[in-house]
Amino acid sequence: MAQEVGVTRPRPGVVRIELRRPDRLNAMTAGMVEQLHEALAGAGADPECRVVVLTGAGRGFCAGLDLDGYGEPAVSAGSPGTGPVHQGLGTQRHIAGLVQRIRRLPQPVIAAVNGPAAGGGLALVLASDLRLAATSAVFAVSFIKVGFSGCDIGTSWLLPRLIGAGRAHELMMTARRFDAAEALRIGLLADTVPPAGLAARVDAAIDDLLAAPPLSLAMTKQGMWLALELPSFDAAVEFENRQQVLTLLTDDQTEAMRAYRDRTPPTYHGR
Numbered sequence: 001m002a003q004e005v006g007v008t009r010p011r012p013g014v015v016r017i018e019l020r021r022p023d024r025l026n027a028m029t030a031g032m033v034e035q036l037h038e039a040l041a042g043a044g045a046d047p048e049c050r051v052v053v054l055t056g057a058g059r060g061f062c063a064g065l066d067l068d069g070y071g072e073p074a075v076s077a078g079s080p081g082t083g084p085v086h087q088g089l090g091t092q093r094h095i096a097g098l099v100q101r102i103r104r105l106p107q108p109v110i111a112a113v114n115g116p117a118a119g120g121g122l123a124l125v126l127a128s129d130l131r132l133a134a135t136s137a138v139f140a141v142s143f144i145k146v147g148f149s150g151c152d153i154g155t156s157w158l159l160p161r162l163i164g165a166g167r168a169h170e171l172m173m174t175a176r177r178f179d180a181a182e183a184l185r186i187g188l189l190a191d192t193v194p195p196a197g198l199a200a201r202v203d204a205a206i207d208d209l210l211a212a213p214p215l216s217l218a219m220t221k222q223g224m225w226l227a228l229e230l231p232s233f234d235a236a237v238e239f240e241n242r243q244q245v246l247t248l249l250t251d252d253q254t255e256a257m258r259a260y261r262d263r264t265p266p267t268y269h270g271r
Helices: 030-045 084-104 120-127 155-163 165-174 180-185 195-210 214-227 233-248 251-262
Strands: 005-011 014-019 051-056 109-113 130-134 138-140 191-193
Touching (some): 109 195, 120 155, 138 180, 191 195
Parallel strands (some): 014 051, 051 109
Antiparallel strands (some): 005 014
């Protein structure tokens, strides 16, 4: 199987996952989806990994599924049977499971959007925790343009929560392309920079994330996403109360307080 996902460790605490089909704008194949599952699972299980960066090789982030050659799925996990509908459902679940895996990672995921992100590629961006893009990036929901429902790979849940239901409806039903400037304006992106400055902007974000204790960062990620699903304000406050008490009881919280007061860099030990 061709290596379509690369994993590197550019600095301590950071795992960089790169989609590597630049000649196809990193369009997803069955092999890429399986390798991306493996890369994300490996990062999640790595006790030294504190931040994950997801990006694409070449001039694209990810153009979605490769409609000209997705290939045979490597697994049939999630398939309730052997018929074509059953197998198709298993494949669909495997693809959509990528965004669920990103959400469940304890580490924050930075989407470094270096170029076009459409369909499934946009879904990967939406599922990430920090979304930073080059000004050359373009986006599109895309699914409906090839005859499928616009609701796919978590987009119908993620997009309205990030930019509001009204804007999400328009983008999902028209499938029109929109540029990085619009994505920033409507709240999909946290920041945009010229293409040559994207790596430095990502590094600056990593610096900020690594300044926090690992458990505090993981619980903040979990809390922010779960807050979108909690039924009431009081439930959110009680959830927060428990997060505060848990982090208070760690050695790393004591170290963070010491470093803040002394204005020195903290050293965390995951305790």
